[in-house]
Amino acid sequence: MNNFTFYSPTYFVFGKGTQHEAGHYVKRFGGSKVLIHFGGGSVKRTGLYDDICRSLEKHGIEYISLGGAQPNPRSGLVYEGIELCRKEKVDFVLAVGGGSTIDSAKAIAAGTVYDGDFWDFYEGKPVEKALPIATVLTIPAAGSEGSPDSVITHEDGMRKRGATGEAYRPIFSILNPELTFTLPKYQIACGVCDIMAHVLERYFTPTEDVETTDRLCEALLCALIEEAPKAVANPEDYGAQANIMWAGMVAHNNIVGVGRRQDWSTHNIEHELSALYDCAHGAGLAVIFPVWMQYVMKNDVMRFVQLASRVFGISVNFHNPEETALRMIERLKQFWSSLGLPVSFKEVGAKAEDIDFMAEHISYEDDGCIGGFMRLNAERVKEIYRLAL
Amino acid sequence: MNNFTFYSPTYFVFGKGTQHEAGHYVKRFGGSKVLIHFGGGSVKRTGLYDDICRSLEKHGIEYISLGGAQPNPRSGLVYEGIELCRKEKVDFVLAVGGGSTIDSAKAIAAGTVYDGDFWDFYEGKPVEKALPIATVLTIPAAGSEGSPDSVITHEDGMRKRGATGEAYRPIFSILNPELTFTLPKYQIACGVCDIMAHVLERYFTPTEDVETTDRLCEALLCALIEEAPKAVANPEDYGAQANIMWAGMVAHNNIVGVGRRQDWSTHNIEHELSALYDCAHGAGLAVIFPVWMQYVMKNDVMRFVQLASRVFGISVNFHNPEETALRMIERLKQFWSSLGLPVSFKEVGAKAEDIDFMAEHISYEDDGCIGGFMRLNAERVKEIYRLAL
Numbered sequence: 001m002n003n004f005t006f007y008s009p010t011y012f013v014f015g016k017g018t019q020h021e022a023g024h025y026v027k028r029f030g031g032s033k034v035l036i037h038f039g040g041g042s043v044k045r046t047g048l049y050d051d052i053c054r055s056l057e058k059h060g061i062e063y064i065s066l067g068g069a070q071p072n073p074r075s076g077l078v079y080e081g082i083e084l085c086r087k088e089k090v091d092f093v094l095a096v097g098g099g100s101t102i103d104s105a106k107a108i109a110a111g112t113v114y115d116g117d118f119w120d121f122y123e124g125k126p127v128e129k130a131l132p133i134a135t136v137l138t139i140p141a142a143g144s145e146g147s148p149d150s151v152i153t154h155e156d157g158m159r160k161r162g163a164t165g166e167a168y169r170p171i172f173s174i175l176n177p178e179l180t181f182t183l184p185k186y187q188i189a190c191g192v193c194d195i196m197a198h199v200l201e202r203y204f205t206p207t208e209d210v211e212t213t214d215r216l217c218e219a220l221l222c223a224l225i226e227e228a229p230k231a232v233a234n235p236e237d238y239g240a241q242a243n244i245m246w247a248g249m250v251a252h253n254n255i256v257g258v259g260r261r262q263d264w265s266t267h268n269i270e271h272e273l274s275a276l277y278d279c280a281h282g283a284g285l286a287v288i289f290p291v292w293m294q295y296v297m298k299n300d301v302m303r304f305v306q307l308a309s310r311v312f313g314i315s316v317n318f319h320n321p322e323e324t325a326l327r328m329i330e331r332l333k334q335f336w337s338s339l340g341l342p343v344s345f346k347e348v349g350a351k352a353e354d355i356d357f358m359a360e361h362i363s364y365e366d367d368g369c370i371g372g373f374m375r376l377n378a379e380r381v382k383e384i385y386r387l388a389l
Numbered sequence: 390m391n392n393f394t395f396y397s398p399t400y401f402v403f404g405k406g407t408q409h410e411a412g413h414y415v416k417r418f419g420g421s422k423v424l425i426h427f428g429g430g431s432v433k434r435t436g437l438y439d440d441i442c443r444s445l446e447k448h449g450i451e452y453i454s455l456g457g458a459q460p461n462p463r464s465g466l467v468y469e470g471i472e473l474c475r476k477e478k479v480d481f482v483l484a485v486g487g488g489s490t491i492d493s494a495k496a497i498a499a500g501t502v503y504d505g506d507f508w509d510f511y512e513g514k515p516v517e518k519a520l521p522i523a524t525v526l527t528i529p530a531a532g533s534e535g536s537p538d539s540v541i542t543h544e545d546g547m548r549k550r551g552a553t554g555e556a557y558r559p560i561f562s563i564l565n566p567e568l569t570f571t572l573p574k575y576q577i578a579c580g581v582c583d584i585m586a587h588v589l590e591r592y593f594t595p596t597e598d599v600e601t602t603d604r605l606c607e608a609l610l611c612a613l614i615e616e617a618p619k620a621v622a623n624p625e626d627y628g629a630q631a632n633i634m635w636a637g638m639v640a641h642n643n644i645v646g647v648g649r650r651q652d653w654s655t656h657n658i659e660h661e662l663s664a665l666y667d668c669a670h671g672a673g674l675a676v677i678f679p680v681w682m683q684y685v686m687k688n689d690v691m692r693f694v695q696l697a698s699r700v701f702g703i704s705v706n707f708h709n710p711e712e713t714a715l716r717m718i719e720r721l722k723q724f725w726s727s728l729g730l731p732v733s734f735k736e737v738g739a740k741a742e743d744i745d746f747m748a749e750h751i752s753y754e755d756d757g758c759i760g761g762f763m764r765l766n767a768e769r770v771k772e773i774y775r776l777a778l
Contacts (some may be wrong), residue, residue, distance in 0.1 A: 001631040001762075003404025008397060014648065015392025177390075209628025212612040212636045226600050239598025242390040247601045247650070255644060257636070259403065361568035 078128030099142020127165025141191030143252025190282025202257035420481030488531020516554025530580030532641025579671025591646035
């Protein structure tokens with residue numbers, strides 16, 4: 001196990017009706033004038049926006065609002081938000097929505113108290129200061145409600161970049177599973193796939209002596225495999241949605257990923273896919289993860305066998321562990337497929353002729369590779385894309 | 390799943406050599422004059438005390454020290470610590486030791502900034518304010534390094550009571566598994582049993598739809614069953630000790646216990662045993678937990694079957710689930726026994742004639758019962774004790 005630090009100071013408020021406590025918690029954590037940041041019109045249609053306004057008013061908190069955050073949130077709205085916050089002397093940013101809205105809110109919160117261009121943080125400057133950020137989560141997927149991360153796309157060149165820093169951890173996050181009842185089934189499935197990917201990206205590691213976090217990762221995967229089909233079949237299944245929502249936070253606040261080298265290459269490989277074909281991130285991950293597994297399994301086949309046995313209950317073929325690993329990958333594809341997700345290039349409309357462009361467009365590290373479990377250069381990434389044809 | 394809040398703002402610093410960072414973190418979190426609180430002489434013998442003093446000096450932090458915290462920490466030393474902190478204008482309390490030392494440090498930290506008698510907190514007053522508390526953990530067991538809890542024994546009447554409150558969450562905790570290398574094997578085993586009990590007390594619940602936390606609890610138990618024998622066989626096995634240490638924190642900061650009714654009656658039933666016979670808390674739990682299980686399993690035998698199957702890999706007897714549950718309990722006893730722990734009254738020197746006294750000495754709730762999985766009155770507790778004869 002490697003040395004590590006772990007810090008997750010967010011106050012989580014979980015359960016039915018908890019959006020009505022937004023005002024109470026903004027006050028408790030020192031906010032007096034709030035920017036409510038949201039995405040499309042759904043938060044207004046469902047009455048969630050009104051619930052939050054009433055809760056803020058009840059506690060004497062002023063607010064203004066800014067909607068329009070979109071999937072793959074853009075820099076333009078961030079600049080607008082920063083200007084608004086400065087002009088209106090906002091001292092607290094409350095994101096109401098999914099990961100994109102929260103990521104956009106984080107960028108606004110950091111940019112407001114920073115002298116330079118907020119984009120500096122997305123070019124590598126650590127985020128050390130930001131207005132306090134809080135969230136009311138409506139989509140379990142990105143884990144941004146408990147993570148120190150934010151991903152923004154700059155409209156100048158459509159560069160998609162991540163920033164990270166302790167100031168990006170939300171002060172509080174309200175998680176009410178009832179707010180997910182109106183999600184389209186496909187979006188629920190995409191969210192689950194994103195959560196499972198966050199776990200798997202931590203799971204595939206070359207680090208030894210990590211049994212505790214291995215087991216915690218496997219636990220989340222087991223729970224998601226149990227609960228996701230229920231939520232997709234009936235989005236108003238409170239128990240299933242609640243289990244997925246808490247798993248989504250635990251999967252990405254890093255408590256199950258500490259002390260081990262992680263491998264985030266699938267996220268990178270997928271980003272090119274969703275950027276080019278405008279498919280959902282979770283859908284792209286369902287296409288990429290199985291073929292990435294197929295390609296890298298030779299690096300440590302027993303880790304795949306462990307996953308097969310412990311999570312999928314597959315009987316191990318001790319004389320041919322590769323066969324067990326391949327069966328597990330097949331089972332994972334079947335599972336994602338059963339949720340309505342695509343698992344091939346064809347199903348997301350991706351084309352063989354774009355493979356070279358995508359593979360060469362990835363931001364590789366200095367040695368021209370990505371990945372912690374197996375180092376992948378552009379040639380290898382091309383082979384992985386090809387496996388998904 | 391029930392509504393809940395979860396808040397664990399402690400900054401964890403984990404790994405080899407991390408005690409040398411104590412000064413850095415005290416400074417970062419605003420301390421300028423520290424009380425170093427510790428237990429017996431072992432922290433001086435091992436050089437840990439000196440390491441910490443040097444680290445504080447390096448960062449220009451003043452300190453004084455108070456040793457003498459003992460297992461089942463006492464009120465007398467707490468009063469002494471409070472007086473010392475006030476006189477010396479201490480603004481930060483650093484506990485160096487195991488759960489008892491940390492619990493004692495928490496009481497000192499709260500008492501120093503409180504006008505009345507610190508014991509008020511142990512009679513039910515919520516702990517809302519305390520000096521900042523930090524820890525350097527030397528024994529994985531109590532989980533106090535990440536929990537909001539403290540247990541103190543008042544010397545007037547030897548009343549053992551717990552207090553809880555957000556101000557009791559440590560600001561930072563340093564967890565270096567190397568510091569456990571010098572622990573006696575029996576103490577390692579007792580610590581593991583305490584950690585497993587913290588998980589099991591969360592696991593046995595009547596709350597439905599808790600698959601995510603069920604799986605996380607099972608994950609910790611699996612990891613502990615894997616790692617504990619290695620650590621007991623060779624206390625210098627860094628990987629095993631590291632896995633146990635992180636599991637000990639995760640088991641008790643409540644991330645695996647949220648949203649579900651818990652059952653802490655075994656802790657209550659055990660406290661009487663260790664109070665009367667002066668056995669270690671973890672040892673008493675190894676005696677009590679199996680017989681508690683045996684007594685309450687009729688309440689929801691399938692939860693015991695789930696544990697048998699998922700954690701112990703026991704093949705389920707679907708026609709006779711009780712038999713599967715009993716096999717699991719037997720397996721658990723064998724496991725604890727294999728670590729060198731007692732699993733009967735006889736092995737801790739407890740006597741049948743003390744059962745009535747112990748059962749009647751427990752602090753029951755208003756209805757004369759304890760327990761969240763099954764309500765137990767004094768008569769039932771007596772039956773449980775008798776099963777351990």
